[in-house]
Amino acid sequence: MNVPPAFDKMIRTFHQDWDVVYESFDEAIKDSVRLLSTEEKSAAKGFLDDVLNADYSETELANMWNNSKGAAGGISIESGASLFLDKLRAALIESL
Template identity: 30%
Template sequence: MVIPEEFLTFTAFFHQDFDLLFPNGEGLIEDAISHTKLEHQNIIKSFIDDLLSGKFTEDELRMIWRSTRAEISPFRGTEGSCTEFLKLIRSFLA
């Protein structure tokens, strides 16, 4: 799978010290979006829509997320859900 550069750049905002800057994940998502050009947001939306289309299992989505520039994951072991986190990100992208 080819991950769009725009998505890789977007995920770089998901860094390990986010909790020092934002009270929750929503604040981090909003900040990442605010630093992303609208045309790049559209590419990210399309990519997330593809990821959430049902073609990928939770385990595959986790592998894809881990192959990005994100330093943090919305899941650990069997806890958490990459699917739900991607849905949350998508809900912030108009």
């Protein structure tokens, strides 16, 4: 799975102090999308479309997140990866 730079950029918002910076997870998601240009939003959305429409297991999705460059020093996902990734995709769709 080839993670595009736009996705890495977006998930940098979810660093270890995200809950100090943001009042809610939804606010962090919105800010992560705000960081992207329109082109980057399209790239990240396309990546999430491909990933969520493929037959990846929850473990594979969590590993994709946890091993991506953007997640370094940030939160890790242990379960519910598809739900979280779908929330990111929905925020991207809303912003395009």
